[in-house]
Amino acid sequence: MPRVHGMRRWRWPAPTNRPGNAMNKPVDPAVIREGAILDQGSMTGAQALVTMLLEYDVKVIFGVPGDTSLALYEALYDADGRIRHVMARDERSATFMADAYARLAHRPGFCECPSGAGALYSVPGVAEANASSIPVVLFTSGISLAGEGKGTITEMPHHTLFEPITKHSSVVNSAAKVPETLRRILRIATSGRPGAVHLVLPTESMGDRIALGAASLHAEAECRTYPAYRTRSSAAAVEQLAAHLRSAERPAIVAGGGVNHSQANAQVLDLAQRLGAPVVTTISGQGTMPDEHPLALGVVGDNGFHPHAHRALEEADVLLYVGCKMGSVSTIKWTLPSARAGRKILQIDLDPTLLANNFENTLSVAGDARLVLEDLLQQLPPQAAPASAWVEELNRARQDFWTQS
Template sequence: MMLGSDILVEMLELYGVEHIFGVPGDTNVPLYTALQRRVGNIEQIMCRDERSAGYMADAYARISNKVGVFEAPSGAGAMYSLPPVAEAHASSVPVILMTIDVPLPGEGRGVITELDTVKLFEPVTKASIQTKSPEKIPEIIRRAFRIATTGKPGAVHIVIPEDMLLAEVPVGEFSLHGEEECKSFPAYPTMSEPGKVEALVNLIDNAKRPLLIAGGGANRSQARAELRRFAEQMNIPVVTTITGQSTMPDNHPLAIGVIGDNGYHPHANMAMEEADLLVYLGSKVGSVVSIGWSFPSHNPDRLVAQVDIDPQALSNVTNNTLSIAGDVRLVLGALTEAAKDHAPKGNVWIETLNGYRTEFWEGAEPLFHDTTLPLRPEPVVRAFSERLTHPVNILSDAGTPTPYMTRFLRMGDTDSTFIIPRAYGGLGYAIPAVVGAWKAEPEKAVIGLFGDGSFNMSVGELETLVRLNCPATLIQFNNGCFGWIKGLQRMQGRGVNDCYSVDFTKANAAAIAESFGLKSWRVQTLKEFERAFDAALLHDGPCFIDVIVESLAERIPPVFSWLKKTGRDPLSLTSESLPF
């Protein structure tokens, strides 16, 4: 006989699960008891909020290429788990949430915390499944891992009533086995139909200015090496979306920069405009990438090819000349083989693009030496980049850091990763995410970037970092407001003192972090930041740097649509300090 809880834990072990992130509650006590009985096999990481547990699992999955697993008790625990599940699913990150629900006999009888969580999670998962017999637990776990890791990866939700974990089951009534292929992703990657790869090679041969666009799918399929190999073999420039960053080293002559609206590089957007063939690799071509589907401008002579694991993404918002349904890594590998005897493209356009790039960075140089107080983001980002001498995992919130980090951060190696959750733009991601990143790759330095609006949403996880002795460096951009929203209000013509319900107390976050036990600094000048960051990188434990910076709403950030609305030229290669 085996308890349902032991069956569950053994199945998770079979799938190589090493960490489960979660929060204890009334209904998940049997799961915790089973984990304790098998201590040493799976580490249960107690978080201070279910939302944080989900963000840890999300970051763990993005970096480890394994499934991120987290759990929650019934009722409020399940409801708090919704945001990270939605983010992971929309970002094609394989995450499994297990909610331990009220016992089945209480179903429909007004039991406290009863909630139809299957329906709650259906819109934001690939599957939301309830287990109604303990014998089915192994089958449900196999199905969850298979669904999460195959095709377009995504989130899966499993509901396990508490009594299923407490039930005893004869060993012969179930099979304890897993699928080796579904321990990581992409599982069972698919290849395109015959002739498609050759057709794309022909398009590239006939193009004068082909451009590769690496999206988040290139990262999900682990296609960095294949992308670089094909780009170098055919001498084709590469631009990336925000989620496609890290696919190419920023200092590579073929890595032109970030496209789109938020934190874009003007020379990268110019490459999109000048190209006569766009090859999207794992990008759904959303509103940020296409600047509201207005960029690049309409050109009937420009051809579009798109490669994506999800056939539903193909030609969804683009008029494709060629659509290839397949895993980006496999398709790139096949392209390299198919094009091995084909002539690489010439250097003239690449030299032109790199000329644009050189002009941009030379023009930005004065911004990096600006000592105006409060500090502006550009010199902070430059000092930050210069200190990244070893591979690092950087987790950023989707708020204040985004436009300046994506524009000015430069990583020159192929082993560093820069992650921003871009599906829903929720704040509160970075602080818990550093824990998941550290557990995924403990040998790498891990850094979290966020604004003070985000800090107040996840401050409780500072205790988790201290309890685990997670050696992460947290950097807060402290500007005393919801900067992005305040900037939007300024875009509507409001004055600084006319903005509404966006300002809050500029708290001493360093003192708060220090009270939790983190090594902390509160800095106001560039020299103070440099000294603090140098010390943090050497410190064996969690660190917190509270940087007092200018509000994002003081100057127009590097956002294409904002610059255009205010009459500036968003494709100007001159990085100016432009007030609202």
């Protein structure tokens, strides 16, 4: 028999006509072709799911097979390799793979695992992705709904397990609900502050059939990548931001992970050069600028910081935080920067709940980092500022640090 990544290929079941489900008949494997459904009467929930993944231009899914996920694997096999399945050694690896893929591809990362222990093993990777604002989508294949409460092996409330560590966690109780639910969770995962989402797929939701045309299988193009549905700030807020930066004598920029997520790296570099402002990063903000750039001063915080980066932050009279939560690590438990009269703190973040959450901001600007910086650059002179004596002194300190390291 042909094999699917080490699993024996199973055949479509013989035609049946169960009471209440007259459309429950086998669908030819060619029912999925080039992302379109051919007119064969009905399709399984798993086929609907895979068809929609193709519509969302999903290229890869990471996972570990189990007996509860056979219908999903069958549908993936029938997609003729257009979605690559990468089998992990265990579920922890699969979720971290999906996280890494999402960070590098700027697309949602998909992973799947079987019920019970498989779901438990998935917790660390999903929690990390959600805390880091990475849109990881986890499918856990649940037991049959008919077996709930009967002591079925691997039974557990998956959706409640993941509720505290995701933006959304729920159960899809019927095949007909698969398309709209997938659109909803991808919208949640990729918009606003991105994060992890989780769906439980019981046996019925994957194996039962839905009539063709009963549910739309369209994708929301905006949610194929992230961040989706970017938001701008108001023109008035951007004008105030520009005014504060123009008046600064020693401006400095603190770039957090939100810069990388928003792909605002070029905008930060442009802004730094126009202001002559040194740029320091958090751990997750690394890569914002080329490390050899004279305005790139390194990492701040209590995890592998550079002393010259801390010095730049402390000596600045205006600090602009971009995509940075200003949490315990980057601020060394909220002691950096130290309290100093007259210092201005400006913060840009797409999540308004994080603005001025830990420090008293001079100005808070809600919006996507890249869009806000693009608007801000329109308010500033286009030419690069000459290197200041302060930046030159910081670079001497940087050189001394690396010479002595």
